Amino acid sequence: MPALQYWSFLVAIGVLVIAGGIFAGLTIGLMSLDETNLAILKLSGTVEEKAWAARIEPIRRNGHLLLVTLLLANTVINETLPVLMHSLKWDGYKAVLISTALIVVFGEIIPQAICARYGLQVGAFFAYPVRILIWVVYIIAYPIARLLDWILGHKHGVIYRRSELKELMALHGEDQEGPLTKDEVSVLRAVLELRDKSVLNVMTSLEHVFMLPLETKLDRPTMENIMKAGHSRVPIYASDRGCIIGVVLVKQLIINDPDDAIPLSDIKIRRLPRVTARIPLFEMLHVFEQGGSHMAVVYDSLPGQTEQPGESSRNGEALARIVQPTWTYASPRQADSSGGNVLGIVTLEDIIEELLGEEVRILGSTLRACVRVYMEITGRL
Structure with a gap:
């Protein structure tokens, strides 16, 4: 194999690993932000958080379509990597070890760890490319997303029950570095309990x-x-x-x-x-x-x-x-x-x-x- 072609395959493998990592990270980062989170950030976040939430909200509104799009793209990349590695004439076990290491470390662990922590920032940065990708795979992704909507329902965000909100307030009160003081948590919990008292x-x-x-x-x-x-x-x-x-x-x-x-x-x-x-x-x-x-x-x-x-x-x-x-x-x-x-x-x-x-x-x-x-x-x- 000519040297130029060999290095071209290596560059392509590197690009695919990075792209796969981005899609894997976005799957974690974007899907962890439901519409309730985004609505709260748009109303009460910082100036940057409001801008980030506004970018993400249009693509996050149809969660199943977004999920199917990201998984399709990630699957295509993961299936393409072994083909390219086989073209490099690598031995079977060698190709398996290298592809597994690249996908697990650089395509899954590192991107997902980053996006789990900085999902809002990363999701806002890639919001427009993801929107383009949705239209590229729309013919395939849309029917699957509609089927998921029909089976699982179209989820619009997390709505907490009264008891869950009370426990959420309690957890904030237990956190020494939390944004709420114990007195604030006590009053908030008392307000939630007011309806149950006569x-x-x-x-x-x-x-x-x-x-x-x-x-x-x-x-x-x-x-x-x-x-x-x-x-x-x-x-x-x-x-x-x-x-x-x-x-x-x-x-x-x-x-x-x-x-x-x-x-x-x-x-x-x-x-x-x-x-x-x-x-x-x-x-x-x-x-x-x-x-x-x-x-x-x-x-x-x-x-x-x-x-x-x-x-x-x-x-x-x-x-x-x-x-x-x-x-x-x-x-x-x-x-x-x-x-x-x-x-x-x-x-x-x-x-x-x-x-x-x-x-x-x-x-x-x-x-x-x-x-x-x-x-x-x-x-x-």
């Missing part, structure tokens, strides 16, 4: 609720008790603690002179929403989002409620089914007796504490400070 899990039971009877007079002992309680809102009841008629805001009370002993019945009382203990916390959070109140009375049952736990209640019609009545700034004088037994109260702070995993004290401390300053100024403390 008002009953976080409410304050009736016997532990600080409240005042309607006939109370706002004298100095009463104001001191309110200050010590440290709440921003105080429920008001009529005949007994189970007859809650509404709530007063503490910031409305501190402007009154304790020496006047103004009856609580003369203060504007805001009616509270009524909910049942089985309402999921997410639904309760939607109630508080309406902005009318940060407190609700919890009943064991209410007439006409059809909302089931876990259903979405973002629309006004659904909220109307789980909250009775709507908020009003009237001054009620008796409790609505159309519901069941009062179990306690739930506040927005209760839900926030469930999310944070610790008690929220800032607001109560601020109110106590305001009341203390006022009473010091008036010389009554």
Whole structure:
């Protein structure tokens, strides 16, 4: 064999090994990037990552067509190598050993190791050549890809279940060098668990609720008790603690002179929403989002409620089914007796504490400070 032809075959073998390695690496790199990964990178990645994801997304959208194209190209190359080596008049065992070493080391192990780590960058670099290759083998690859779509389905990306997301967050929290702190992971996991918890899990039971009877007079002992309680809102009841008629805001009370002993019945009382203990916390959070109140009375049952736990209640019609009545700034004088037994109260702070995993004290401390300053100024403390 002439020397020129011999070296031409060697160069061709080297080119084929490199090409086979590229196709093998792209198979790992591109197929490991599903549409969910690419969508996330396009929305929240760096400028370079957004550009890389935008290049890859068109060819990755039809995953089976891409897979068949890369495997066809790699198979053709692997089958061509022995033919070229045979043309060099190498012995059988020699050709087998050399081709195996070249394919395994340079055509499989090294490219796949690189692309498994840098799949996004390598995939973006070869995105346009791969697109051309898809059209070259389209007549053969398309029917096979369609058959795979029919048998296996067209996969659009990984969608994690709630439990999987929780464990994913936990793994991020365990990684010391991860992008999320333990507090961030704790809050994220608490948000995912919020749907499985009801008002009953976080409410304050009736016997532990600080409240005042309607006939109370706002004298100095009463104001001191309110200050010590440290709440921003105080429920008001009529005949007994189970007859809650509404709530007063503490910031409305501190402007009154304790020496006047103004009856609580003369203060504007805001009616509270009524909910049942089985309402999921997410639904309760939607109630508080309406902005009318940060407190609700919890009943064991209410007439006409059809909302089931876990259903979405973002629309006004659904909220109307789980909250009775709507908020009003009237001054009620008796409790609505159309519901069941009062179990306690739930506040927005209760839900926030469930999310944070610790008690929220800032607001109560601020109110106590305001009341203390006022009473010091008036010389009554």
